[in-house]
Amino acid sequence: MTVARFSRHDLMIAIAGGAAFFVGNGLGRFGYPPLIPIIVAEGQVSSESAHLAGAANFFGYLLGAIIAVWLAQRLSVWRVMMAALAIATVSFFACAVPGAGAWTLEFWRFVSGVTGALLMIVAPGVIMTDMAPGLRGRAVGILFAGIGLAMALTGIALPWVGKSGSAVAWIVLGLLSALASLVAWRYMPPAGPLPSRQVQGEGSQWRGALLGLAIAYAGFGFALAVPTIFLVDYVVRGLNMSIAFGSGMWIAFGCSAAIGPLIWGQIADRVGFGLANRLCQGVMAMGLALTAATNMPTLLLGAAILIGATALPLGALASGRAGELVGLTLHARAWSVLTVLFSLFQAAAGYVCALLFSHFASYPLIFALAAAVLAGTILIEIGLSGGRAAPRRA
Template sequence: MMNRLNTTIANAQPALRPASAGWATVAGFAASLVGIGLARFAYTPLLPAIIGAHWFDPSKAAYLGAANLAGYLGGAIFGRSAAAKTSTVFMLRAMMLLASVAFFACAYPVSFAWFFVWRFLSGTAGGALMVLAAPTVLAHVPPSRRGLVAGVIFMGVGVGIALSGTLVPLLLQQGLGETWLGLGLISLLLTALAWRGWPKDPAPAAETTHHPRPARNGTLKALYIEYALNAAGWVPHMIFLVDFVARGRGEGLQVGAQFWVLFGIGATVGPLLAGALADRIGFGRALRLSFIVEAFAVIIPVLGLGAGWLMASSVVVGAFVTGTVPLVLGRVHEILAHHPAQHSSAWQTATVGFALFQAVATYGLSFLFSYSDGNYSVLFMMGTAAMLLAFVIDVLAGAKSSSDSRSL
């Protein structure tokens, strides 16, 4: 699988020495852990405590989660241009510092506006780190090791989720403010660990090739929409899962955090499992199958099937949150197999659409949650509908592509 994905990354110039490559990998892992695993996902197990401590009411607390996603969109869009004006290494260090400072700032609930701004900046740091960290490291790693290195880097997201679900309940025993300070300290230590690990040489330029056959734009546009709908479909679990267990089911924060750990375990192993499936049946088929599995996993909380099924739902959705990334990236390669020069721009478009839909869905579902007087079932049904719509679009796009191929 990774041989097919390697074409999305430029061939490396003289690679880093093994020791340097190891430190660069650690830096990328730390960036994913801080920028996404903690700065973005640690808010989910904190949500019930924020409401319970009367820092903010449920609707405002949910909107603060949406602020982080809006910032993530901004960071994903402008991260590369900002790095071009300064330097990539400077931006990586600055964004990890910003994420750490945001944790410290959130320890003091000065006002809703104060919290909103810092949650937004935290998301901005996460979005910039997502678009900058992995490409920076992978461009300097020999092709034979890129699969392993990429896996380690993106495992940081799942590890951060699992870590937040484990540490937050322990830190909350000392107080809510102390929990934010503790997360800030951990992020600061990881920032220091990554500080000197980033490659300092510029990444090589990508090779371009041309092919007379036009790219299948209709199929590619459908993929953009499907990936964006996936982003919307995950929001109920990503934002409301712990709160649903803790308050909706009345099982308390400790139990809710355990479900978040399961979500993080799924997110840790998701890319490996999804890649193995794609190697067997192809990226297109694996992605289509994933839509059906995800739709069922997202609706499980509504069905009242018991704790075991809810655990499975947490693990499966968590696995696809990270596992869908290699599936969509591989599908981009399949669609643009004869147009490798378009891979980077297509992936950027998919990533921005993903972030945009996730932010919009979070704001929309937060409003719906407030308007429905805290009806969790509506949220999970909306998420399921998004997954099923993605499946339908993929089937229709595939049928149209086959029809067009036969007509040529």
């Protein structure tokens, strides 16, 4: 089988998308957790306010997912992306201003969530439209690898940079954001407004498959919340392992998340987004089940790598699958709905799992539930689509 190769033009467009995701969803969402201990220790905000700022980011992401298509229909997609990158960059520098308190932090974390969602929804369609079908899996993989790169980079560097103070750390994030935004601005292809009306008949034969994909992606949102909230806590407090080992697991999670989209993008270009998405969900479910079933450090580390290597690819594969099902013209509309469902189920998982833990104090129970939800939604997706793979679209 002949595999299409990137031209320099194709590669730079994919890198531009990866740079946009590096800013909006990498630095904007995952750059904050390593800063929480630093800003709390400095007394900039209380622990409660720091976590409320994190919650504000989730609410901002939900709002951004809701309004993304509306904005892109009234403005050009390119303008939405560039505005989101500029505002995200400003948000980092604003948090570095001396005397910035809880309300300032919560406001800018909320804004950062909005910009992250805008980029998440409109950028993949732009990149895939400019790519030949045989390149789209790898191109979307590069987009999501930008998030993983930011996760790994901030997880390793911010605790060290933060020794000079939280303001320095925020400024470093702002500079990284500005640099990546310049790359996106230079190489992102032009894109006009999204169509305001549905194209007649577009994707109608795949409505069952699209519903199945939506359910599977919602299940993924539920499942992903568990390791991002409980993984390190389970290892350190639940199993009485060292903080260093817990931090090492999170770094392994982040590094595998940076590499995973590239691997699964290759697979998607060979077998299609639909089958690749099912396989990837299955691997993640195995990683969650393994975490629930063992307390051996080596196996737990392996489980963290499995989960990390599938967490970001599942977003990339679901986005590509949506493009297969409805066509790239309607991709942003369908992807917006999936992203809203993902956000709602991720938030629900946080509350449900916290409630379960308060009653049963069992980490394995929570990880087993996540594995079961993910496996169950895979079966539902297969059933609703009749096991079919959507045709590739030019």
